Amino acid sequence: MTQVGEGQETAADEAGPVMTFGAPTVGEVLAERYQLEEHVNDDSAGRQVWRGIDVILRRPVAVVLRYPGGDSATEMLQAAVAASRVIHPNLVGVYDAIDEEARAYVVREWVDGQSLREIVAGEGPLDPARATAIAHSITDALAAVHATGMVHGNVHPGTTLVGDDGRVVLADARADSSDSTESDARAVGGILYFALTGHWPHAEAGESGLPDAVRDGSGTIAAPRQARAGIPAYLDDLTMDLLDKRIAAPETAVLAAELARLDSQDEYEADAGPLRFVTGGGGDGESPRAARKIVLGIGALLVIAVIGLIFGIRAITTSSEQAQSGGNPTQQGAGQQQGGDPAAGGEGTDRAQPKKLALTGDMVRIVDPPTGDRSDVPEGPLVVDGEKDTGWDTQGFNQAKFHNKLGMGVLINLGEPRTLSEVRIDMSAPGAVMELRTGTGDPGNSSAGDDQVAKTFTPLADDGPKRAEGSRAVLGGFDPDTQYQYLLVWITELPQAEDGKYRITVEEIEVHGV
Structure with missing residues (x-):
């Protein structure tokens, strides 16, 4: 109290x-x-x-x-x-x-x-x-x-x-x-x-x-x-x-x-x-953010109107020219739309916003270095199945820092390099210490491969692992100019459970990016 x-x-x-x-x-x-x-x-x-x-x-x-x-x-x-x-x-x-x-x-x-x-x-x-x-x-x-x-x-x-x-x-x-x-x-x-x-x-x-x-x-x-x-x-x-x-x-x-x-x-x-x-x-008013939103909204409408006018004029001009030349206006229009180069800053170049990336069971696996028995490996797909009542249940340990190994984790292979913003981890309890690491490849789903991952994947942030104060951890620090394919959610300490053992369930992992 x-x-x-x-x-x-x-x-x-x-x-x-x-x-x-x-x-x-x-x-x-x-x-x-x-x-x-x-x-x-x-x-x-x-x-x-x-x-x-x-x-x-x-x-x-x-x-x-x-x-x-x-x-x-x-x-x-x-x-x-x-x-x-x-x-x-x-x-x-x-x-x-x-x-x-x-x-x-x-x-x-x-x-x-x-x-x-x-x-x-x-x-x-x-x-x-x-x-x-x-x-x-x-x-x-x-x-x-x-x-x-x-x-x-x-x-x-x-x-x-x-x-x-x-x-x-x-x-x-x-x-x-x-x-x-x-x-x-x-x-x-x-x-x-x-x-x-x-x-x-x-x-x-x-x-x-x-x-x-x-x-x-x-x-x-x-x-x-x-x-x-x-x-x-x-x-x-x-x-x-x-x-x-x-x-x-x-x-x-x-x-x-x-x-x-x-x-x-x-x-x-x-x-x-x-x-x-x-x-x-005492008069009615809006906050600066609301005012900015209104101004931006009006500006966006004006831009849309101007673009619509330009495209309308172009369409009329193109139709007139095609009618004179005997061309097919539908095919010509489609060719012009597909010919735009977004990378060059043409129409339709809005920068993509980060979103939750689709992950499947074959894109994730448990990493348990050689001193572990790798009995947790089959539970890897459960951290991306969209269900909070299933997940990777770590074994119970006698101390928070695993005693016989540096840590355990979940390796994620996105299939191709992606621009990323953050990784969200939902767990059964607060108190786990973890960090996000990156690497260049998966050396294989084996004890030797796990050992190689633990040794070669490097932390994304410079300030070391962080303790999750709640049951959700949000890990970031991605370079917006760098693309990533291989990620490792690396856990170095476990919270204590009611039975006195140290364990946790990683219920769900989400990767957000474009």
């Missing part, structure tokens, strides 16, 4: 590390009123978080203690006093702030429930409707804070609490001079991204100990829809707009209204329409 004080992993009091002495004990009563019941945890700034009882009002409270008090606790106390002035159902209530010099403490509302960080860690990414509802509640709270002229400054999956009764509350305001209402609004984009993908966008929403957003080889953030299937396009656009610092962030009151529109739908729509943000003056 998480309570207040679970903020940004890098956020710490400017006074430096906290020195603890004279630790409080269960049953101790602070300020002749707040009885300590249980030490819950220590927050990211080194402060102790306790569950307690207000013995006068007989209600549970959370007590956040800092050692020492005095000047070093000024920031914490000032933030608590400021937060106590804002009353909102989606904000954790602040009841008291006391400085005893040797120690200082803040008394706050106790919330029975979990943080968003804990929920995603236990359940995996949330469905779009639930993610929207949580973001709506947090944005409502921020709008109330901003209406008073204050900034929260610590919007994060650890400060986003979901009560057992379903209430969503924001805790632990801790703004400094670098924070702003804009950074709070962008952090809502981070909350959406984390809820939808299980990753926190460090560069866009603030550094954290949480796993960073999915990125390509150049460091560009992947949209939620690229990291996970089933996310509506509109919600994907909204999340990415909030994280894009080139696009002005909306006021939180405007953002709250837009999220309320989505949250109130009986059934979450796949396409909820254009962004409905309004300007500060």
